[in-house]
Structures are given as structure tokens and as C-alpha cells.
Amino acid sequence: MTKVVTVKRRALAASEARADTLRSGFAASGTLVANLISSPGSGKTTLLEATVRGLDGELTMAVIEGDVATENDADRIRALGVPAHQILTGGACHLDARQVEAGIKDGGLPEVDILFIENVGNLICPTTYDLGEDFKVVLLSVTEGDDKPVKYPAIFARAEVAVITKSDLLPHVPFDLDSVKSQIASLNPNGAVLVTSSLNGEGLDGWLDLLRARLAAKRRTPG
Amino acid sequence: MTKVVTVKRRALAASEARADTLRSGFAASGTLVANLISSPGSGKTTLLEATVRGLDGELTMAVIEGDVATENDADRIRALGVPAHQILTGGACHLDARQVEAGIKDGGLPEVDILFIENVGNLICPTTYDLGEDFKVVLLSVTEGDDKPVKYPAIFARAEVAVITKSDLLPHVPFDLDSVKSQIASLNPNGAVLVTSSLNGEGLDGWLDLLRARLAAKRRTPG
Numbered sequence: 001m002t003k004v005v006t007v008k009r010r011a012l013a014a015s016e017a018r019a020d021t022l023r024s025g026f027a028a029s030g031t032l033v034a035n036l037i038s039s040p041g042s043g044k045t046t047l048l049e050a051t052v053r054g055l056d057g058e059l060t061m062a063v064i065e066g067d068v069a070t071e072n073d074a075d076r077i078r079a080l081g082v083p084a085h086q087i088l089t090g091g092a093c094h095l096d097a098r099q100v101e102a103g104i105k106d107g108g109l110p111e112v113d114i115l116f117i118e119n120v121g122n123l124i125c126p127t128t129y130d131l132g133e134d135f136k137v138v139l140l141s142v143t144e145g146d147d148k149p150v151k152y153p154a155i156f157a158r159a160e161v162a163v164i165t166k167s168d169l170l171p172h173v174p175f176d177l178d179s180v181k182s183q184i185a186s187l188n189p190n191g192a193v194l195v196t197s198s199l200n201g202e203g204l205d206g207w208l209d210l211l212r213a214r215l216a217a218k219r220r221t222p223g
Numbered sequence: 224m225t226k227v228v229t230v231k232r233r234a235l236a237a238s239e240a241r242a243d244t245l246r247s248g249f250a251a252s253g254t255l256v257a258n259l260i261s262s263p264g265s266g267k268t269t270l271l272e273a274t275v276r277g278l279d280g281e282l283t284m285a286v287i288e289g290d291v292a293t294e295n296d297a298d299r300i301r302a303l304g305v306p307a308h309q310i311l312t313g314g315a316c317h318l319d320a321r322q323v324e325a326g327i328k329d330g331g332l333p334e335v336d337i338l339f340i341e342n343v344g345n346l347i348c349p350t351t352y353d354l355g356e357d358f359k360v361v362l363l364s365v366t367e368g369d370d371k372p373v374k375y376p377a378i379f380a381r382a383e384v385a386v387i388t389k390s391d392l393l394p395h396v397p398f399d400l401d402s403v404k405s406q407i408a409s410l411n412p413n414g415a416v417l418v419t420s421s422l423n424g425e426g427l428d429g430w431l432d433l434l435r436a437r438l439a440a441k442r443r444t445p446g
Binding site for chain 2: 147
């Protein structure tokens with residue numbers, strides 16, 4: 001067991017060094033980088049589609065998609081005219097900095113205002129992997145149940161932004177929004193919580209404003 | 224990297240030996256064991272609650288719950304009068320055979336007709352871990368989207384039973400049931416697909432009949 005832990009620690013240290021290199025590059029280009037994490041089917045790609053539509057013509061964007069299999073998600077983004085690169089992990093349950101570094105090169109992604117990294121659909125594994133991002137975003141759909149933040153505390157504690165998705169389904173599911181907000185607040189007192197629906201547009205303005213504000217703040221801060 | 228692979232392979236071999244021991248014990252006691260796997264919030268615990276209610280007085284049952292954090296799920300099962308043991312994995316994204324073995328002892332679980340193992344909410348990591356079960360059940364809620372089987376092919380290929388959950392929400396979400404059935408059929412030609420709602424009861428009779436039939440078949444088959 002000790003051997004496993006040592007090997008894992010070494011791999012993690014190498015990955016962290018790579019993440020630092022990525023972060024320096026993003027600072028130099030003034031690119032805001034968001035790392036999106038959630039269960040499968042919480043609506044990461046759909047939120048990105050709505051984001052791309054909302055910021056089209058105002059900011060330049062690119063997307064790195066992480067999936068176990070299929071190019072489907074990258075295809076959905078490309079269909080909107082935004083460059084996207086699909087990373088296929090085979091069986092792995094998260095992206096790492098090495099894959100993101102290679103993905104930017106292999107995908108020939110241009111320098112942009114905002115780079116979105118859509119992690120593999122998983123509420124656990126991606127939590128501890130630094131991809132050089134400015135902040136992590138955790139998504140939770142109202143259909144997943146209102147007990148999830150305390151059941152998956154690590155990601156809700158680390159993500160600076162929590163986006164509750166599919167709010168249009170609130171009338172049809174048992175979901176105590178106040179309880180979820182209070183669970184997240186207890187895990188992450190400084191985190192932002194947004195309630196959104198990519199279907200009817202609720203809350204999307206707040207999400208776009210958050211991105212604009214974080215990009216402006218990054219560019220005000222000397223590298 | 225080779226070192227990591229070697230260490231992992233050794234750990235997996237040890238885990239497989241433990242799973243075989245567990246399987247022999249379950250064969251001796253005539254216990255049917257189902258390993259439930261899905262994303263967080265697909266409705267595993269809710270299906271188990273409905274199952275316990277449906278088979279109450281007819282068959283004896285016990286549940287092992289796997290979660291990163293909280294005793295919530297075991298508490299929900301115990302509230303229905305069925306013995307349950309909660310395994311907390313800390314950060315780990317799946318259960319292993321050692322934890323199940325220890326859980327049965329530590330939880331003082333009695334010999335029963337059916338033991339349900341509710342794995343950690345994760346559509347990737349639990350796929351390759353044998354827990355000594357008779358079969359894996361993968362759950363997919365209609366709110367997660369109809370692209371999931373091909374995006375997470377390994378678990379849909381391995382699970383002998385796929386349960387589509389939350390069918391009561393079909394009128395409110397874009398979900399092509401025929402496409403999902405055909406994706407699953409292509410990954411797993413011999414698998415069973417059930418469409419259910421734990422809320423309005425749709426399809427639950429079929430699920431209970433499947434459990435009855437598998438238990439009867441197991442007891443007909445010599446050790």
C-alpha cells in the first residue's frame with residue numbers, strides 16, 4: 001500500500017508542476033480558464049452551448065472536452081463555430097494537466113479570452129487534479145437530489161462556483177433548494193451559487209456576468 | 224508508469240481472490256447479490272426503498288451502502304426495517320471486495336435471500352471491481368440524457384441489467400428512449416433493459432419479477 005501511495009504522490013507532483021506551467025501560459029495570454037466538473041448528465045455541455053451563444057461576438061472561446069468515449073461533446077461545440085478538442089481518456093475518470101497541455105497543442109487551439117475545460121462526468125475523481133485553471137465550477141442538476149453536496153463534500157468545498165442546473169424541472173422533482181444552498185455555504189463559505197436553466201434561460205445572465213467579471217479581474221491583476 | 228501498473232495489477236488480483244471467496248459464501252447461503260452502479264442521483268437508494276417495500280414479507284433482504292461521505296443512505300434503508308451497513312470510502316470512487324467482506328462482518332448483517340450492494344455514485348470506477356455479486360445493475364435516469372450508454376460504454380457492456388429510472392419525468396425532458404435501448408443492445412446484446420419510475424411505480428413489477436427469477440435460478444443451480 002505504501003508503495004502505491006508513494007508512486008501516486010510522485011505522479012501527482014509531476015502533474016502539479018505541469019499545471020503550474022499551464023497556469024503561467026494562461027496568465028501570459030490573459031486567458032481565463034474554467035474547469036467544469038459534475039456527474040454525467042448534469043448539463044455541462046448544454047451550459048457551454050448556452051454560454052457560447054451568450055458570449056458570441058463579445059469574447060473568444062475554446063473548449064477542451066474530456067470523455068471516456070465518443071467525440072459527441074466536441075462536435076456539439078464545434079457546431080456552434082467554437083474550436084473544441086476532444087480528449088478521450090479510455091477508462092480514466094478525470095483529466096490531468098499533461099492531457100490538457102497535449103490537447104491544446106494537438107487540437108491546435110488558438111489563444112482565446114476564455115478556455116472551458118469540461119472534465120469527465122464524475123463528481124469524485126476530478127476534484128484533486130489541478131489543470132492550471134483559474135477556478136473550478138461544480139454543476140448539480142435539480143434532478144440529482146438535494147442530498148448531494150454533503151455526500152460529495154470535496155468538490156463542493158473546492159469549486160469556487162456551484163451552478164445548479166435544470167431549474168425548469170423544479171416543479172416536477174423533490175429538491176429543497178434552500179437546503180442545497182445551505183449545504184454548499186457550510187462547505188464553502190466564499191463560494192458563489194447560481195441557479196440556472198439552459199432550457200428556459202433562467203440565471204444565465206448571472207453566469208455570463210460572473211465570467212466577464214472574472215476575466216476582467218484576471219487582466220487587471222499583474223501576471 | 225510500469226511500476227504503477229504492476230502495483231495496481233497486484234492489488235486487483237488480491238481483490239479478485241477476495242471476490243471469489245465472497246461468491247463461494249453467497250453460493251453456500253443461497254444469497255442473490257446485486258451490485259447497483261450509476262451516477263450520483265440516478266435513484267439507486269430510491270429504487271432500493273421501492274424494492275424493499277415490494278418484497279417485504281416475501282423475501283429477506285440486506286443492503287450495503289457505499290458512499291464517499293454520510294450515513295444518509297443506510298439510514299433510509301434502516302428506516303424501512305431492513306438491515307443496512309454504510310461503508311464510507313473517504314475519497315475513493317468505488318467499493319472493493321475487501322470492504323464488502325469487512326462490511327458484512329462489521330455490520331453484523333444476517334444471511335438473507337437478497338443482498339443489495341449500492342456502489343459509490345460513479346459511472347466509471349466501479350465497473351471493473353468484482354464484489355462477489357451475481358450481477359451488476361446499471362441505472363440511468365431519463366434526466367441524464369440519451370447519449371450516456373455510448374459515452375460510458377464499459378458499464379453498460381458489463382451490467383446484465385440496465386434500469387432506466389425516473390420515467391415519470393419523460394414528458395419534461397428530451398430523452399430518446401428507443402435510442403438508449405438500441406445503444407444498450409449494441410453494447411450488451413443479452414442484457415435486460417427495464418424502464419421504471421420509483422415515484423409512480425411504472426416497471427417496478429418487472430424489476431421485482433427479475434429478482435425473484437434470478438434468486439430461483441441461483442437456488443436451482445448446484446453450488
